[in-house]
Amino acid sequence: MFSKDQSAQLKQSFWTTFGQYIAPHQSAEGMRINWVNYKTGIKYLNFKMHVDKKSAYIAIEMSHPDPGMQELIFEEFAAFKNMLHTSLEEEWDWELHTTDENYKTVSRIVKTLSDVSIFKESDWPQLISFLKPRLIALDEFWCDAKDGFDTFK
Template sequence: MYSKEEVSKQKQAFWTAFGRYMKPVLSADGEIISWSNYKTGIPGIFFKLDAENRYVCISILITQADPQLHAAFYECFEMQKKMLENALGETDWEWEQDITDDYGKNISRIGKRVDGISILRTEDWPALISFLKERIVALDEYWSTAKYAFEALL
């Protein structure tokens, strides 16, 4: 069992390693980017990377407070589903509309999760990094053209 401090240090070490690994990778637009804190440029849309004790996941989160805009964002993702799947090379992402997050806030989430992998085991880090890198780079490729449809909704 790990103490909270040990878990915190291990997570910090992982995200530092991930950041260093991803630093030379440019965005689809050829720009330097912070991959672990990806900025979509659209308020209420986030790409979230998460690695925990028992799983790793990557998600598109819609947290827009305005219900009409929130719904419009989700609809826009639905309309672009084939484009997103083509960029990802995967069709097995989970789509969840109007769910409640850990803080009681209404969100929508499109994501992929793999269980049985741990940020606390350094031997799992290559698999974690590979999972996250492949998908965040693909999301960035998708977003480089898809974001304009979302901008038009603002």
């Protein structure tokens, strides 16, 4: 068991390490990018990475406070589903109106990796290998698809 400070330090160390591994990669548009805090340019639409003591996930998260708006954005992603899954080279799970870790209603398109822990440094290579290519693929998808979401800006 880790103290609160140790836990925070390990989490910070993981995200710093992840940032160092992904920093050399430019965005699909050839620009430098803050990968760990990826900006889609649309309020309430985020590419979210989460790692805890049991699992990790990467997601396209729609967190608009109006569930109807979440559903509209979700439906727009459904129109791009083939392009998204081609970019990702895998199928992800589609979750309309689920609850996040803060008990807020969100909608997600998500891929999960189970049985890993941010608190086990021996799991970090597996976590980085899981997150990095998927985030790069999301960026490539977003570069091609973002104009289709302009109505949500």
